[in-house]
Amino acid sequence: MPGEFDFIEWIKTQQSPSDLVKVPVGDDLAVLKWPASDLLLVGADQVIDGVHFDSAVHSPRQIGRKAMNRNLSDCAAMACLPAAAVVTVALPKGLSVDYAKELYLGLKEAADVFQCPIVGGDTSTWNGKLVMSVTIMGRSAGVKPTTRSGAQPGDLILVTGPLGGSMKGRHLTFEPRIHLAREISKTGEVTSMIDLSDGLSRDIRHICRMSGVGARIDLMHLPIHDDIYDIQREDWRTFDHALHDGEDYELLFTATTWTGEQPEAWPVGEITEGSDILVNDRNGLHPLVPKGWEHAF
Numbered sequence: 001m002p003g004e005f006d007f008i009e010w011i012k013t014q015q016s017p018s019d020l021v022k023v024p025v026g027d028d029l030a031v032l033k034w035p036a037s038d039l040l041l042v043g044a045d046q047v048i049d050g051v052h053f054d055s056a057v058h059s060p061r062q063i064g065r066k067a068m069n070r071n072l073s074d075c076a077a078m079a080c081l082p083a084a085a086v087v088t089v090a091l092p093k094g095l096s097v098d099y100a101k102e103l104y105l106g107l108k109e110a111a112d113v114f115q116c117p118i119v120g121g122d123t124s125t126w127n128g129k130l131v132m133s134v135t136i137m138g139r140s141a142g143v144k145p146t147t148r149s150g151a152q153p154g155d156l157i158l159v160t161g162p163l164g165g166s167m168k169g170r171h172l173t174f175e176p177r178i179h180l181a182r183e184i185s186k187t188g189e190v191t192s193m194i195d196l197s198d199g200l201s202r203d204i205r206h207i208c209r210m211s212g213v214g215a216r217i218d219l220m221h222l223p224i225h226d227d228i229y230d231i232q233r234e235d236w237r238t239f240d241h242a243l244h245d246g247e248d249y250e251l252l253f254t255a256t257t258w259t260g261e262q263p264e265a266w267p268v269g270e271i272t273e274g275s276d277i278l279v280n281d282r283n284g285l286h287p288l289v290p291k292g293w294e295h296a297f
Contacts, residue, residue: 004123007100020083021117030086030119032137041138041145043074049129051174060099062105062172063130070197071136072114072176073249077195079146079185080138081178082116089123090131103132114178135171143182146253150191151211155254160184163200163248164241165227171247180253183263193253199246202290207254208277213269217243217269217288219281239281244291
């Protein structure tokens with residue numbers, strides 16, 4: 001019966017040569033040749049059955065793609081290029097090796113789009129649900145990393161695409177905005193950036209907290225995704241979806257100015273002095289209550 005080591009041997013057959021990766025999967029550690037001119041950026045993200053996906057509904061390849069793309073989206077948030085990834089998987093006992101291979105192929109499909117080799121990791125089985133964790137390594141490649149801490153009063157707040165309704169399936173099929181993020185950062189106008197994973201109403205708070213500023217979001221300026229257009233445009237619940245749903249994986253950024261000559265983005269508000277985060281809607285200006293995703297402890 002195939003086991004862990006058979007799976008590892010199969011993974012080795014999926015590896016491709018790379019100038020960056022000198023020793024790939026197979027040893028205790030991978031060996032990467034890092035350009036002296038590049039900054040190294042590192043992050044990790046986890047997906048859990050029943051929280052980020054439903055293994056009874058979603059295919060293992062879909063799950064693998066999402067697990068990798070969430071980390072690639074973090075690269076977009078800081079305008080870096082993915083360089084390599086390490087993946088750990090805790091498989092429920094009884095799942096087949098074929099299921100594990102499909103998970104890996106989903107991870108690899110997403111990573112290959114951005115020439116990001118999977119250089120190592122670990123697999124195990126247990127009595128719990130499926131859990132996957134990806135550690136991503138990125139490189140600056142000539143573009144200064146964009147952080148959350150540079151927003152200033154008077155800056156515009158912008159998003160790179162329509163929001164809301166991601167749970168209709170887009171949370172599994174989104175495309176990380178890596179190349180767009182680098183174009184945006186190269187303009188020299190961007191002061192802070194984050195990817196929209198937890199919902200605009202919550203993610204704008206990360207920028208404000210790190211930058212020591214407040215914000216005003218203009219509700220009528222939010223771009224609405226077609227995924228929620230079965231709700232009438234005049235129904236204000238539509239805007240709730242755009243503000244709070246999360247997992248849109250568009251970029252939320254601030255900029256000193258933005259014109260039609262720069263990459264397409266939608267102005268949705270302004271950075272303000274102080275610490276208040278407000279929304280301007282049909283009832284006027286009032287506090288924006290965060291309703292996006294937050295893990296409870």
